[in-house]
Amino acid sequence: MPVSAEQRSEIEQTRNETTPTRRATVPALEEILYEPLPVLDHGFVRVIDYMGDDNAVVQAARVSYGKGTKKVSEDAGLIKYLMRHWHSTPFEMCEIKFHVKLPIFVARQWIRHRTANVNEYSARYSIMDKEFYLPQRDQMAVQSTQNRQGRGQTLSDKESDRVMQLLKQDSERVYDHYQEMLNEDEKGNVIDVNREGFARELARMNLTLNYYTQWYWKVDLHNLMNFLRLRADAHAQYEIRVYADAMIDVLSRWCPHTFAAFNEYRMGGAQISTTGLTIVQRMLKGEKVTQADSGLGKREWNELMDDLGLENLKA
């Protein structure tokens, strides 16, 4: 369970307070505000705050004095237009803030998205919780032979057992030693008054990369979609993809028109190269095109055939 009873109670207390505001509010998002949406074995995503909604995109695009909105269909059309033509600045006018609990190796990928604000739990200052990620069996896979940075089929049971045992034992042991070095328990109480405690900023280096950290992460709607497009993609590592998936659900509550345009122009569809487009045009004219005379390498040709629903033509 990702949150303790005490944390649960803090969350409930915060959820119970409402105040009136003149600002744009989104009931569907308010519903889940502060709620931890569980991800992986101990992680979560919580929406802590937000600013703006679909209308704010429209309002900024029109630089208006009031709400700036017209008929719902016109507003939705404008949002689609902005997305299709890569007019990104109106989407930057909405902002959202998450509290995320995630394994350190996931955090290291995540932080590469620089156009966001971050406050991370400090292991120089505080003691890390004893919480580490262990993959589920169906996620324990071999190195991919096709994609040099991905994973392939699932491990055999025997291999899987062994890997699980190693991960678990090492995670447990490094934490025990972390505590011994600190001479402090998880609450910060001294364990042995006759011993000194090693500095927290140093002891933390003994933890493995599957330990959970947490941060506040704030981003605008445009950059959130950039993040989601890359991290909800099939090529992203599973452990970050599940966070992106949870946040896509949040997006669908927060800005449903933007969410629809995002699906239409960013997540689905295809980016066709100059050469690829020529191939499509030739095919549409009825010409038979093969990889050999396409001008594309095998891998790119196959990706294109996948996009075109012509799996039977793959080389």
Added chain:
Amino acid sequence: MPVSAEQRSEIEQTRNETTPTRRATVPALEEILYEPLPVLDHGFVRVIDYMGDDNAVVQAARVSYGKGTKKVSEDAGLIKYLMRHWHSTPFEMCEIKFHVKLPIFVARQWIRHRTANVNEYSARYSIMDKEFYLPQRDQMAVQSTQNRQGRGQTLSDKESDRVMQLLKQDSERVYDHYQEMLNEDEKGNVIDVNREGFARELARMNLTLNYYTQWYWKVDLHNLMNFLRLRADAHAQYEIRVYADAMIDVLSRWCPHTFAAFNEYRMGGAQISTTGLTIVQRMLKGEKVTQADSGLGKREWNELMDDLGLENLKA
């Protein structure tokens, strides 16, 4: 008057709607939400939306599950500590969005602050209003002889009259010609059906830099303070400083503890150089220090004496 009756009514309508929210709200800021705060002869600053408050800074610094706040005095102390030690990330957790109407030459300085989001009224797409900035008499000054990029004492009445006449006539004339080229009035109605209209994206080039433009400008609290520190400074051009001053009032309503710390550690006080600090130390030991043996040039020495309240020692 910076807003029309129609705009006034749109604003009022927006102000009259309130909805309950679970988010942090700031009553003192809600009070002026959407209200145009007048700046210069036709400009304004309006707060359109905001996210977070003083507590959000504290909450992020503590990466907490609930409000994350403790006693008011402890929270204020933490905010002061963060400001003093340049821990900027917790201040990035608050966001504010303004609608600003400002002369183009001011907009060109303002936009140099890149860590903000902007949607500007498009003169490719729309017709510019006939509104231009004319300085008040007490702001019509000669080129400074001391500061090569500032202004000095006020112009004589005669010069001032002449400058005002030139500014006014040229502003009027370029707009008349702008309309003639467009063959459209301010509402976009065709003036003469027998003539063609020059493209808006081209005709706009005939306007002078004192014409007003408008934009939505969104920024986080940390970068807002960076902007204010530089633009509310005595060296900033008057025409942008008055916008910064209006926004400092907004800051005092929005985040009073942060505002206090900002005054204590950013706006007042002094940045003393390595050499300057040695001089202060020598003086405090009772030594008589003159510019000649200070290691500082005359200008820097005088600035230091000003900071130290020792105007009588200026060189």
Added chain:
Amino acid sequence: MPVSAEQRSEIEQTRNETTPTRRATVPALEEILYEPLPVLDHGFVRVIDYMGDDNAVVQAARVSYGKGTKKVSEDAGLIKYLMRHWHSTPFEMCEIKFHVKLPIFVARQWIRHRTANVNEYSARYSIMDKEFYLPQRDQMAVQSTQNRQGRGQTLSDKESDRVMQLLKQDSERVYDHYQEMLNEDEKGNVIDVNREGFARELARMNLTLNYYTQWYWKVDLHNLMNFLRLRADAHAQYEIRVYADAMIDVLSRWCPHTFAAFNEYRMGGAQISTTGLTIVQRMLKGEKVTQADSGLGKREWNELMDDLGLENLKA
């Protein structure tokens, strides 16, 4: 002619000096280093400095100790792979610095690309040159009726004459008055010792937006391509597109493999939406699809038919 004899001589002097370096150098770019490449009537683009080349992209992608390059074909293949899969960080490892002279209304569009460094000529500090942009006849066009932010067919000769006359007269007049207010000529000499001079930071507001400014603009290769993709696009305003075109020539000299990949995956080709892809798939299966049963609006359908080379099916 965009540069004076004195400036020409400064440029030549700089071009004549070479020193040996251990850094990556690009002879084809060195050839035009510091040279003003003319754009519009008085503008230019000059490459002032650069860092890295195609190999630097490869080297960073491989995090290598030496050059990190392999066979040319493998390196070119890697660059194509990175571009196709939106791996942007290796392209951020190259940097280029331009000196650009451009009309202020173009500068105002350009500056919206925030991920770049800028130093602009200061009209608070210095006197602006008397140089303003006048469009060529074939660029003097009416407002587009199809694209609300573009231009349509060329003006009639009569209208064109009149617009040109207005632009020219107003540009001349505002500069004359600018000088009168300053009481200084272009070199900064006092015109009339019995008069005061209005501060430069104020007098500049009397200039029109077609006046030329200049800046140093420095950007990494990834963000340069973002700029070029948007600004060399057919929807961009002509007056900024010609700058982008000049910089694309620079790119082809600087990083030819990256340039090829940029053409293949960014400039040409097409981004097909989710619905659009379904249409293509249906057509490739031999189905007849019309706009009416396509799920696309008329405008989007027509754009898709253009992409597919099926102009005859446009609605």
Added chain:
Amino acid sequence: MPVSAEQRSEIEQTRNETTPTRRATVPALEEILYEPLPVLDHGFVRVIDYMGDDNAVVQAARVSYGKGTKKVSEDAGLIKYLMRHWHSTPFEMCEIKFHVKLPIFVARQWIRHRTANVNEYSARYSIMDKEFYLPQRDQMAVQSTQNRQGRGQTLSDKESDRVMQLLKQDSERVYDHYQEMLNEDEKGNVIDVNREGFARELARMNLTLNYYTQWYWKVDLHNLMNFLRLRADAHAQYEIRVYADAMIDVLSRWCPHTFAAFNEYRMGGAQISTTGLTIVQRMLKGEKVTQADSGLGKREWNELMDDLGLENLKA
């Protein structure tokens, strides 16, 4: 030793090639180009490329056509002026690229500086080297009691022995298990052909945070100084401070005038608060001020007395 014989030879080969360039070059920096400057037990900083020098700062500030430099003393004066008045943009015109090898827990602090470009060695794609950080004895310290995120006095020998033993054993063990899971040795050779190998992107999570990673890190001169000011500060963790120190030496070779101004206005000296400045002014007028009547808390008072060289007045 931070680099292998093979890497050493790659570096030498790169160092041995020079080509002529028209760009600004800095002989003192060329001297150490590509050379690994050792940091910690296995880390290094290597300068891989650079663009610009002190003159480029001056040239950009003056937006000049040629070198833009005047007398050395005037240029140095201008650089000091720009630094003193926080005119940051001219310093953004220089760029430097480093190859850095550093422990992961240091990398996690470092990456928080977002205004830089990064390409990190990918443990999804490649196998991590068996290299981990172990602190030297004089750096093995207890948790600080004064500064909640720092370290205090050195551990006793007995504690130190024990901590070292734990760190070493755990680091060794997690790597052995990492290899076992991968079923690959450091070169990527399969260890046991009868076993499957766990995906690299997953196996890496078993490594501890003291393992070394590497990256290419590119930054402009202004943001480099921001990094150095914070990370070479006495409050920064020792393990990142040593990297900052190495880079300060690089700065002194690259841009000596900027380096001097950086020392004068950023690294030394003091930032005095509004209240602090009043205290200094009172003291300079001969008044006796104590903490009690100063308006400052004890900690801030003591910091001020340290700055003023009045340690004897500390509370």
